[in-house]
Amino acid sequence: MNKKDLIAHSPVRYFDVTNAGLKDGEMGLITAKKGLGKTSILVQFGIDSLLNDKALVHVSFDQQSSNVIAWYSSVLAEIAKKKSLNLDDVNEEIVRNRTILNFNQETFTLPKVVNTLKALKDGGTSIASVVVDGLDMNKTSADDIKCFGDFIKKEKMTAWFSFTNEAADLKGTLAADKLDNFATVAHLAAEGKVLSLAILKNGEGKVSLDAKTLLMTKS
Amino acid sequence: MAWDISKVRNIGISAHIDSGKTTTSERILFYCNKIHAIHEVRGKDGVGAVMDNMELERERGITIQSAATQVQWKDYTINLIDTPGHVDFTVEVERSLRVLDGAIMILCAVAGVQSQSITVDRQLKRYHVPRVAFVNKCDRQGANPVRVRMQLREKLGLNAYMMELPIGLEDKLEGVVDLVAMKAIYFDGPNGEDLRIAEIPANMTADAEKYREELLDAASMFDDSLMEEIMEKGYDGVAEDKIIAAIRKGTLAEQFVGVFCGSAHVNKGIQPLLDAVVRYLPAPNEVRNVALDLDNNEAEVELESVDNKPCVALGFKLDDGQYGQLTYTRVYQGKIKKGEELYNTRNKKRFKVGRLVRMNSAQMEDINEGCAGDIVALFGVDCASGDTFVSGGVNYSMASMYVPEPVISLSITPKDKQASMQMSKALNRFTKEDPTFRVYTDPESNETIIKGMGELHLEVYVERMKREYNCEVITGKPQVAYRESITTTGDFNYTHKKQTGGSGQYGRVAGFMEPDSEKDYEFVDAIKGGAIPNEYIPSCDKGFQKAMKEGSLIGAPIVGVKITINDGQYHPVDSNDNAFQIAAIGAFREGYMKAKPVILEPIMKVQMTAPTEFQGNLFGLINQRRGVIVDSTDENNTSTVNAEVPLSEMFGFSTILRSSTQGKGEFTMEFLKYGKVPNNVSEELQAKYKEEKAAGKK
Numbered sequence: 001m002n003k004k005d006l007i008a009h010s011p012v013r014y015f016d017v018t019n020a021g022l023k024d025g026e027m028g029l030i031t032a033k034k035g036l037g038k039t040s041i042l043v044q045f046g047i048d049s050l051l052n053d054k055a056l057v058h059v060s061f062d063q064q065s066s067n068v069i070a071w072y073s074s075v076l077a078e079i080a081k082k083k084s085l086n087l088d089d090v091n092e093e094i095v096r097n098r099t100i101l102n103f104n105q106e107t108f109t110l111p112k113v114v115n116t117l118k119a120l121k122d123g124g125t126s127i128a129s130v131v132v133d134g135l136d137m138n139k140t141s142a143d144d145i146k147c148f149g150d151f152i153k154k155e156k157m158t159a160w161f162s163f164t165n166e167a168a169d170l171k172g173t174l175a176a177d178k179l180d181n182f183a184t185v186a187h188l189a190a191e192g193k194v195l196s197l198a199i200l201k202n203g204e205g206k207v208s209l210d211a212k213t214l215l216m217t218k219s
Numbered sequence: 220m221a222w223d224i225s226k227v228r229n230i231g232i233s234a235h236i237d238s239g240k241t242t243t244s245e246r247i248l249f250y251c252n253k254i255h256a257i258h259e260v261r262g263k264d265g266v267g268a269v270m271d272n273m274e275l276e277r278e279r280g281i282t283i284q285s286a287a288t289q290v291q292w293k294d295y296t297i298n299l300i301d302t303p304g305h306v307d308f309t310v311e312v313e314r315s316l317r318v319l320d321g322a323i324m325i326l327c328a329v330a331g332v333q334s335q336s337i338t339v340d341r342q343l344k345r346y347h348v349p350r351v352a353f354v355n356k357c358d359r360q361g362a363n364p365v366r367v368r369m370q371l372r373e374k375l376g377l378n379a380y381m382m383e384l385p386i387g388l389e390d391k392l393e394g395v396v397d398l399v400a401m402k403a404i405y406f407d408g409p410n411g412e413d414l415r416i417a418e419i420p421a422n423m424t425a426d427a428e429k430y431r432e433e434l435l436d437a438a439s440m441f442d443d444s445l446m447e448e449i450m451e452k453g454y455d456g457v458a459e460d461k462i463i464a465a466i467r468k469g470t471l472a473e474q475f476v477g478v479f480c481g482s483a484h485v486n487k488g489i490q491p492l493l494d495a496v497v498r499y500l501p502a503p504n505e506v507r508n509v510a511l512d513l514d515n516n517e518a519e520v521e522l523e524s525v526d527n528k529p530c531v532a533l534g535f536k537l538d539d540g541q542y543g544q545l546t547y548t549r550v551y552q553g554k555i556k557k558g559e560e561l562y563n564t565r566n567k568k569r570f571k572v573g574r575l576v577r578m579n580s581a582q583m584e585d586i587n588e589g590c591a592g593d594i595v596a597l598f599g600v601d602c603a604s605g606d607t608f609v610s611g612g613v614n615y616s617m618a619s620m621y622v623p624e625p626v627i628s629l630s631i632t633p634k635d636k637q638a639s640m641q642m643s644k645a646l647n648r649f650t651k652e653d654p655t656f657r658v659y660t661d662p663e664s665n666e667t668i669i670k671g672m673g674e675l676h677l678e679v680y681v682e683r684m685k686r687e688y689n690c691e692v693i694t695g696k697p698q699v700a701y702r703e704s705i706t707t708t709g710d711f712n713y714t715h716k717k718q719t720g721g722s723g724q725y726g727r728v729a730g731f732m733e734p735d736s737e738k739d740y741e742f743v744d745a746i747k748g749g750a751i752p753n754e755y756i757p758s759c760d761k762g763f764q765k766a767m768k769e770g771s772l773i774g775a776p777i778v779g780v781k782i783t784i785n786d787g788q789y790h791p792v793d794s795n796d797n798a799f800q801i802a803a804i805g806a807f808r809e810g811y812m813k814a815k816p817v818i819l820e821p822i823m824k825v826q827m828t829a830p831t832e833f834q835g836n837l838f839g840l841i842n843q844r845r846g847v848i849v850d851s852t853d854e855n856n857t858s859t860v861n862a863e864v865p866l867s868e869m870f871g872f873s874t875i876l877r878s879s880t881q882g883k884g885e886f887t888m889e890f891l892k893y894g895k896v897p898n899n900v901s902e903e904l905q906a907k908y909k910e911e912k913a914a915g916k917k
Binding site for chain 1 (some may be wrong): 267373374598816834835836837838839840841842843848849850852853854863894
């Protein structure tokens with residue numbers, strides 16, 4: 001019962017109205033300048049997958065696992081706080097279905113991440129969704145992104161990426177050969193006191209972010 | 220030498236297993252002229268390291284028991300305690316930390332901060348032990364002390380700064396750059412005993428200046444005058460002793476950790492580390508030690524490291540040597556003198572101090588007295604570890620040490636009659652020495668059961684019985700310490716009635732039980748209007764506690780239950796203590812089944828490392844064991860996987876891990892929490908319990 005409530009109140013429901021959500025086999029990209037809330041958005045997508053019983057792998061290139069775990073705990077607590085929901089059982093389930101992978105950008109490439117995901121699957125871990133946070137897309141080749149996209153497509157997973165970039169239009173984000181791999185692109189920016197996530201590719205409209213909790217909310 | 224307390228350092232060496240603690244200790248003994256040759260830990264030369272004074276340790280290459288030893292470095296006395304790194308022997312680490320004033324935290328230059336480094340860090344913080352860090356094994360491939368320093372900051376939240384930089388790395392390690400003196404130090408001679416001070420190599424000056432500036436900025440946070448001096452004279456003009464004083468201040472306040480580096484194995488970096496111990500770690504009189512006054516409701520009493528006050532000392536470790544029991548003792552206040560009488564505040568017995576010695580690993584020196592701040596050993600005292608010894612009419616106890624509950628048990632049967640006699644002798648000694656090692660006899664099966672903190676922990680004791688007591692035992696299959704608990708509220712209303720002639724029994728107990736995540740057991744008396752008279756309330760409490768010793772599902776102890784009684788009934792003649800105890804037991808069983816009981820099992824925090832090519836195998840091993848992969852990190856072609864795995868699935872894991880990683884995988888494991896067992900496992904356990912019960916085994 002509780003989980004249903006949490007799903008119903010998941011911030012991702014506000015994102016659903018943009019029709020920019022990912023289908024199986026697709027990848028999405030969230031861009032924004034540094035420190036605006038990209039990780040929070042990725043974590044919200046991650047939690048939504050977990051609440052829907054979809055096993056998740058969170059790949060981080062710039063944060064320790066303990067920080068990633070703290071992100072999940074605090075975002076989940078914020079979602080629950082809104083409706084005074086109890087998290088006891090949900091927390092345990094989330095830990096059980098979430099795997100965090102930690103890589104160093106200097107020594108690890110997307111094809112190597114694919115190898116790790118394959119190893120996880122071969123080891124018996126089911127994966128439905130992936131989020132990749134902190135990867136420098138400028139240092140990542142189009143071929144590597146395609147290799148990752150092909151794997152996601154083949155395995156019918158979904159993957160959200162974050163990318164530190166200030167451009168508010170599609171052209172300014174990435175070169176076309178890299179961009180082609182992403183079904184959805186959305187840009188997060190501050191407009192006065194409001195943070196809003198604008199859909200640049202696939203779907204339309206905007207989603208606001210609560211400035212205090214960084215949760216997606218009504219535009 | 221006259222006893223000058225400001226020139227004493229009681230230090231321990233804490234580290235992740237295999238970081239090189241024993242090798243480092245061995246080098247310290249060598250450079251302090253305690254020993255005159257260096258031996259390898261694994262005893263390839265047939266001698267073994269001096270600090271590993273047990274045959275078994277020499278063989279396994281791990282240090283099981285901490286050995287205390289005193290060395291002289293320059294005009295300082297250093298009491299050095301070598302602590303075990305394996306988590307199974309954490310109680311030894313805990314005990315040592317309780318009596319130490321400072322610590323060297325050793326880290327591996329390749330592996331950096333590992334799972335047990337985190338455990339050690341927690342322990343050092345718990346006992347407020349200031350530390351210096353030594354990044355060892357800089358001669359290994361992939362060594363990177365600067366990265367390890369970053370990990371100390373990021374993973375442990377320590378304010379860590381490089382005090383030295385390595386000159387060369389891996390097989391090109393030549394020496395270190397001292398960032399305080401801004402000099403290069405090389406270690407010449409066959410065993411690195413000849414220090415050669417030289418100018419910093421030209422290709423390192425820029426780096427040295429960068430890290431020195433960083434270090435001085437950090438140190439100046441603890442001393443305003445240092446900050447002023449930096450502003451006036453620049454980074455190069457600051458006096459060395461001013462920098463040392465500021466760093467010392469930060470270290471003692473546990474707000475600064477100096478990072479030194481080198482390689483004990485190739486004899487580089489140890490002497491500057493000894494200098495760091497005397498420079499930055501506290502003397503006994505710079506540490507606050509508190510005892511509890513047993514004559515004054517355990518009020519805290521601050522102890523003074525002076526000789527002219529009543530003696531207060533703590534026996535922190537027992538050892539059975541060939542001359543009888545040896546008790547390692549830390550003197551906190553006053554003096555321990557040979558021939559003087561002391562009082563053990565736990566067993567309330569007086570005893571005379573007989574032979575008094577100072578230890579040098581397994582060798583000893585006879586002494587006449589031990590002063591405040593010293594670590595000595597007493598002979599033939601009947602005591603347990605953790606006992607407090609006092610004189611002069613005070614009745615103090617040092618705060619008790621935190622002792623974790625055992626999580627694994629094993630049945631042992633002596634092979635023959637002679638072994639049977641030896642076994643009780645051995646067990647008696649081991650339980651005195653190690654509070655996490657427990658022994659009991661199962662009343663139903665009459666088997667002797669030993670309990671401990673892990674498979675290796677029990678294995679080592681079984682082996683020690685064989686070697687030290689010539690006592691061979693047959694071991695059963697390891698058993699996990701299951702628990703039972705409830706998941707929802709269950710009410711009860713139970714009447715115990717026996718009124719059929721003669722003196723009767725009557726008691727009714729009503730109320731409810733609910734899950735309690737904070738405490739194992741809580742009893743709330745909410746009786747109004749004397750429905751149960753006050754005199755029978757403790758009887759109810761006692762009855763509930765008895766009922767909780769054995770759950771209905773698999774006979775395991777029940778934890779995490781809060782019981783409230785709010786109604787009941789008594790009989791003026793037939794009610795008594797026993798009747799209400801029985802009523803409470805019946806009430807508990809009634810409520811328990813309504814409260815949806817579950818079985819809990821110990822879940823271990825497991826960290827595995829192996830070359831990246833075996834990453835898939837590591838994942839597979841976890842998944843096959845009902846484990847949860849928490850995270851995985853890849854660095855330098857090495858995968859580190861952290862997981863949570865039920866203890867029952869981890870038996871024999873070291874062999875399996877070795878075979879799946881061509882012998883290159885390592886793992887550590889420690890108790891994390893109790894977790895609910897899955898339904899299928901719960902059903903299996905219950906069926907097995909019923910079967911055993913029917914067969915009369917339980």
